[in-house]
Amino acid sequence: MSIGNSPEDERPFPDESEEFRPSVGRALQKARIAAGLTVDDVSSATRVRIAIVHAMEADDFAPCGGAVYARGHIRTLARAVRLDPEPLIAQYDAEHGGRPAPTPAAPLFEAERIRPERRGPNWTAAMVAAIVAVIGFVGFTAFKGGDSGNDAKSQVAEGTTATPTKSASPTPTKDKPADPTSEASDSAIAAAPQDKVTVQVSAANGRSWISAKDHNGRMLFDGLLKKGESKTFQDSSKINLILGDAGAIQLYVNGKKIEDNFQKGSVERLTYTKGDPEAG
Structure with a gap:
């Protein structure tokens, strides 16, 4: 039997008393069991790996990769087991030295200039x-x-x-x-073809893990985007995104800036098509 497949087999933490407030990990575990969900169910629903879910329920947040990602995973898991995430995040901050001061936002990236090759006579x-x-x-x-x-x-x-x-x-x-080809637009995003969807992801406010797939589910990118770095993705119909820290990301879709006010540390799953900007 795989670990976490039976909520009835969960064992309480030793020396736990109801008169004390449960830890963040214990609160997530109890809510999951009360909802009748296994660790596999929660992992499938949130796309947080099974090993990380087990570690978090044991109050080990090191596998999350940092405090920012830990807060994002706590918020995601809490919603999956029908808990209010804010008290848990506040408790996590209190137990781990508080929330750090916000990092100053980096300047917005300058769009790469793409010019067509001039054709002479x-x-x-x-x-x-x-x-x-x-x-x-x-x-x-x-x-x-x-x-x-x-x-x-x-x-x-x-x-x-x-x-x-x-x-x-x-x-x-x-x-x-032959007449020379006319100059293209100075902006790479403004010159995005109308028959495709073009998404540019910029880590303007800090680093963030991102994942991007095309309409066939093929992985275009899966990794950490450092502060100041950007990635551009293009597909014939649809781009699927997962942002590990959406508050650190600035999006440009089909030449237009996305003005969503993502929260720092939040995990967002987004889909964009040729008709956007309007999150799918």
Whole structure:
């Protein structure tokens, strides 16, 4: 039997008394058991790994990866087991030295500039056309010159004066250079194609773990985005995001800034399509 698959097998912490307030981990465990959920159920619903859920219920928050992520996981697990997360987060802060001072926001990222490669006139085609025209002109002149010489000899033999004729020479044509491609927009986000969804994620206010998938569920990115770093994702129809610390993230979707006021330490699951910005 896998660990956490049977809420009836949960064992209370030793030396626990009802007259004392339970710890954060114990409160989460009791609420989960009362809701009839196993650790596997909670992990599947929240996407928090089973090992982390077990550790948190044992009041070991080190596997969360830091206080910010611990608060986010506490909020996520509390909602999954139908608890008010705010008292638990306040208790966690009191037991772990309080909430740290907010980190100053970093300047917004500057959009990468994407410019199309300028296309010059097709001089190769023009040269080939000119050479073909010259060769044709020389061949035509030589042919007409031979015919004129034969006619002149024939007219002299008959006692008449030959009148030279002027052959019309073809005028070489030159290909008109192609117009250069117009300049693209200075902003990479503003130039996002309308037939696709483009999402840019910037860790403007601190570091955050993020996950991004396309409409087929294929993983585009799964890792830690350091403060000041950004990632751009593009798909034909849909981008699915998970933000480990949504308060540290600034989003730009299809060229527009997302103004959602995400809370520091909150875990957000978002979906954006070609019709956004409007969270799916």
